[in-house]
Amino acid sequence: MKDRIEELLKEIETFAGSAEDHAEEFRLKYLSRKGQVSSLFDDFKNVPNELKRDVGQLLNKLKNRAQERWDELRSSSASTTNSAKFNFDPTLPVGGFLGSRHPLSLVRREIIEIFGRLGFTVAEGPEIEDDWHNFTALNFPEEHPARDMQDTFFIADKIALRTHTSSVQVRVLENTKPPVRMLMPGRVYRNEAISARAHCFFHQVEGLYVDKNVSFADLKQTLLYFSREMFGADTQIRLRPSYFPFTEPSAEMDISCTICSGKGCNVCKHSGWVEIMGCGMVDPAVLQNCGIDANVYSGFAFGMGIERITMLKYGVNDLRLFSENDVRFIGQFRSAL
Ligand code: PHE
DSSP: OHHHHHHHHHHHHTOOOSSSOHHHHHIIIIISTTSHHHHHHHHHTTSOHHHHHHHHHHHHHHHHHHHHHHHHHHHHHHHHHHHHHHOOOTTSOOSSOOOOOOHHHHHHHHHHHHHHTTTOEEOOOOSEEEHHHHTGGGTOOTTOGGGSTTTOOEEETTEEEOSSTHHHHHHHHHHOOSOEEEEEEEEEEOOOOOOSSOOSEEEEEEEEEEETTOOHHHHHHHHHHHHHHHHOTTOOEEEEEEEETTEEEEEEEEEEOTTTTTSOOTTTTTSSEEEEEEEEEEOHHHHHHTTOOTTTOEEEEEEEEHHHHHHHHHTOOOTTHHHHOOHHHHTTOOOOO
């Protein structure tokens, strides 16, 4: 009997169950009413009296050790079931729902891809911007209304959330020797009440081309190419004179309405045209502010809202849809890009 107890003492140390619940398997095998330790206790009454003391001590040792092992197994199996719960398996099949890119990401990628064919590369700048990059270097007069607290979210003295991506033009020009052909996508902020047509943050893509002999004709042809690639080969563009402190001359560009093809509808307010961006020739003062010789170099710049392009391309009529992240809306967009 002593040999049998010694054997079991060894066995329980190395116990490795095969069932899912090791602790329960261990309990059934050794500790339950019909288990091996219990049956040794039953046999104990047959042990000759003179051996009872020795065998009894050993048997108690086995029983205590088996109890301890059971406790150990129970706590380790609890921790494996816990970790299994947090063990995320990304290879499992999804239950019918495939993720999709956000429509603004799709359109941003498409814009970058179209201008990429013309040799434009991508640059980014910070969303928290200083007065120099957002306003002063861009030729904004000290009293310009765009600097006003009503439009701009100021964070500290002369530090604000950028109100446009034109700030990145300055950063690029300060750090790059022309020729420069850059596209600068990013989020911008303006202190506006949120509605179907306005939001306190939105996204822009800025374009900048600086080299020797860049002309307004280059700007116009570049924008025509973009508009037709983005909205279809029949798209017409028109440039209306406008004003921006950092471009001269400046223009606003309209495309023929994508909804009614120029016939007149609610979206184009029955004019047949919808505005999609501001643009112009980079003001020589901006080039000089960035350390570029304006007698040698000229350039054009443009800036468009990604939300606006997306609304016209996909017929979305409420700006708020882009930031509410309702999967019923954002799940409708599919693209190869
Ligand atoms: N930054 C201007 C805006 O936010 C757009 C623009 C960019 C105009 C570049 C001209 C040139 O309205």
